[in-house]
Amino acid sequence: MQNTPKMTRKEHCNKCSCVTNHYVESSFRQTHYHPECDELYTDEVCYIVSCCGCKTTSFVCISTWSEEPSEPQHEIYPPRTLRKEPGWTSRLGSAHKKLLREVYIALGNDCLSLAAMGIRSIVDAYITEKVGDCGTFTKGMDALLANGHITQKMKEILEIVVDCGNAAIHRQFNPEPEAITLLLDTVELLLHQDIIGPKVNAIKAEIPPRPAKKKKA
Ligand SMILES: [Zn+2]
Numbered sequence: 001m002q003n004t005p006k007m008t009r010k011e012h013c014n015k016c017s018c019v020t021n022h023y024v025e026s027s028f029r030q031t032h033y034h035p036e037c038d039e040l041y042t043d044e045v046c047y048i049v050s051c052c053g054c055k056t057t058s059f060v061c062i063s064t065w066s067e068e069p070s071e072p073q074h075e076i077y078p079p080r081t082l083r084k085e086p087g088w089t090s091r092l093g094s095a096h097k098k099l100l101r102e103v104y105i106a107l108g109n110d111c112l113s114l115a116a117m118g119i120r121s122i123v124d125a126y127i128t129e130k131v132g133d134c135g136t137f138t139k140g141m142d143a144l145l146a147n148g149h150i151t152q153k154m155k156e157i158l159e160i161v162v163d164c165g166n167a168a169i170h171r172q173f174n175p176e177p178e179a180i181t182l183l184l185d186t187v188e189l190l191l192h193q194d195i196i197g198p199k200v201n202a203i204k205a206e207i208p209p210r211p212a213k214k215k216k217a
Contacts, residue, residue, distance in 0.1 A: 011060055013051040014081045022049035022058070041066045079108040083181065086188065088195050093127050096191055103184065112180050113168040119183045120165020123158055126190060137162060154190070161186050 007024040026048040034040035047060040064072040082093040085104050089097055099143065103118035127140035130149045141158065144150045161183050167173035175183075 008052065009047065009049065009060075010049075011049055011058060011076060012080045013054060013056055013058075014057060014078065015054045015056045016051060017081075017084065020054075023052055024049055025057070039066070049146040079105055081108045082177070083107060083184065086192075092191060092194050093129070095129070096122060099108060099125060100187075101193070107177075107184075112177060113172075113174050115180050116165045116168035116173070116175050116183065119180070119187055120162050120169075122187045122191070123162055123165075126187075150190070154186075157186050160189070 008021045008028075008160050010019050011022045011025060012018070013020045013022070017140070027046065029045050032042045032044065042063050042065050044061055044063045046062075048057065049060055050057045059077045061075045061077075062072050063075070083103060083104065085101065089100055092100065099118055099122045101114050103122070106112075106115040106118055124137070124140075125136065127137070127144060131140060131143035131147055134143050141150075141155050145152065145155050164173070164175060164179070164183060168175065
């Protein structure tokens with residue numbers, strides 16, 4: 001007897017970093033009725049899927065609210081990672097690592113304002129770690145510059161990063177994904193220098209010294 005071929009559907013695969021065909025390993029449907037009105041309900045269709053390429057397993061839930069039948073919500077677990085977290089982040093201190101991870105999760109769920117706020121928080125945490133609580137962001141940035149943690153150019157860029165986060169918090173600013181990517185590039189650059197600095201210093205210690213100049217006869 002021939003086996004029925006598995007159903008497939010297209011979903012984002014975090015490992016392949018793109019939309020791929022997924023086998024539907026299992027599926028079910030359930031309806032959640034409003035506690036006070038049987039005419040209002042959420043219809044859920046859930047799938048356990050595995051990427052046809054790399055076999056990564058995900059859980060997909062498509063829910064439709066009876067009042068908005070043309071706008072089904074699509075959720076996938078683990079959340080989509082639109083941008084892969086670099087391997088070196090595992091070597092960050094726990095505070096920065098946790099914040100950065102939450103920014104990636106916000107990004108993966110299209111929560112761009114939250115991501116901008118999180119990126120701003122990373123800059124705050126960096127200031128506190130390097131120069132302590134300076135009272136205001138401006139004083140903190142000045143202290144970072146005065147103590148050689150950042151250059152004047154980086155200070156100017158970080159001021160834009162923080163302003164973007166402030167606008168997301170106070171002015172309903174919802175940045176585009178490209179803008180968030182640039183902000184993330186900036187804070188990653190800031191944090192990465194602390195990771196590579198000691199390694200580069202170790203290389204410096206291994207470089208043979210220049211031979212002494214011969215004195216002219
Ligand atoms: Zn895959």
